[in-house]
Amino acid sequence: MTATSKGSDSRTSISPEKFKELRIKVKFRVKAVLASPAPAERAPGSLLGDDLPYLEPGEATWGPDAPKYVAEWRRNLDLKAWGQEMRELERELKAEQGDEDVSHLKGVLFWSNVCYFSGLALAGVCNPMAGNPIAAFLISTAIFCRWTMVGHHSSHGGYNSQQVEEGGEFGRFHRKAFAKGPLRRVVDWLDWMLPEAWDVEHNNLHHYKLGEVGDPDLVERNLQDIRKQNIPKPLKYVQVAALMLMWKWFYYAPNTLKEMNLWERERAEKNPKRYEMKEKIFTVEPGHSASIVTTVIELFKGNVRPIVAMTKVLAPFAFFHYVLCPLPFYLLGGPQLGAIALANMVLADIITNVHSFIVIATNHCGRDVYRFDTTVAPKSDEFYLRAVIGSANFRTAYTTPGRPEGKPSGVLGNINDFMHGWLNYQIEHHMFPDMSMLSYQKAMPRVKEACERHGVPYVQESVWIRLKRTTSIMVGSENMLQWERGM
Helix, strand or coil: CCECCCCCEEECCHHHHHHHHHHHHHHHHHHHHHCCCCCCCCCCCCCCCCCCCCCCCCCCCCCCCCCCCCCCHHHHHHHHHHHHHHHHHHHHHHCCCCCCHHHHHHHHHHHHHHHHHHHHHCCCCHHHHCCCHHHHHHHHHHHHHHHHHHHHHHCCCCHHHEECHHHCEEEECCCCCCHHHHHHHHCCCCCCCCCHHHHHHHHHHHHHHCCCCCCCHHHHCHHHHHHHCCCCHHHHHHHHCCCCCCHHHHHHHHHHHHHHHHHHHHHHHHHHCCCCCCCCCCCCCCCCCCCCHHHHHHCCCCCHHHHHHHHHHHHHHHHHHHHCCHHHHHHHHHHHHHHHHHHHHHHHHHHHHHHHHHCCCCCCCCCEECCCCCCCCCHHHHHHHHHHHCCCCCCCCCCCCCCCCCCEEEEEEEEHHCCCCCHHHHHHHHHHHCCCCCHHHHHHHHHHHHHHHHHCCCCCCCCCCHHHHHHHHCCCCCCCCCCHHHC
């Protein structure tokens, strides 16, 4: 590369090293611009740092060497010391896990079954069409519990070390056995989502690409269609409310299936001798979510693979929930009793959708939560940091009244955690994904104290406040914090 002055043959040369450095900087800038939402997609008048430059490659993102425009807490942070403290805590908590943790899980499952069968017993008595939703609420709570507490933590491997039996056999709650195959899916965790697809989408991609471009559950990106709409804001909120009523089968089931299919294809490309190449189901581009709308659009384009695959995924739960459960009431009491039971099943599904949306979609969204354009290595110091600043906790057992001195929780605290689906420990869960529910109760106060001592932002608010912050992101009123802008 040369630069020539007008009217002169003299040339200023740039060394190959300098040229390579400039090329890297240009490449990084282009990548950052492409990865960042377009200006029209950002909330107007935002004060969240859209005017700040992106950090250069090689520039410190934390510590005293970080640029002056980087947030003060980041420049003051000793990330290595904080990360080492978190690793030691993780090792300590895992070493403490034992039979008590499994007994606690079984207790949660017991109360889930109590709710479910009590709801079924009352399904022909409590008429939701006459204003009595008790049966539907009990059934909904049980389904919610099976997903967010039993299925969620078992599939993460939170109880693996306690679920290896003599001879190397895996117990029911080991991640390699839980809900694997059609029969175990029915017995362990029958829901709209395919457990194997959930394992790829949630346990792998979401947890180890939290808030990144590769995170399939990045709310700010996934809701761009609503954020960009040039319509009155109340109409945007109506769309968000509609999504809450049906998001499990409308979004989660197809999107987890899509991610599993892409993951299986990528695996086969890397190791064709071991894995068979699967046919591509959805034609949506990577980084774009799939939904029932996507499935229908694909059908009109002549691609029947999504509708066939989705039928196989949705049919087991739909048949069990909407046919088998109301059927005895219809046979015993005729159409009127059958209609009441069916109404309870419909309402239970709606309540479960809303309940789970409120405690799940709000975990990693808000104007005080970070998103990331760059990747990070699992279990690195910054991985632990991003788990904290890319998540939000709700009220936990430790902050609930009635907690005995020296104990992580009391009766009210356990009820609080149960109704939150144990998703109120989202910070600790993303730091240490493969731990038991009891371990999160123990970890929370210690992680929070360490964050306060090291100056790391630790977001903990009522779930209702977090819902408001999340919907503000969804409709485009606010933006998330951008890590690469030094916020």
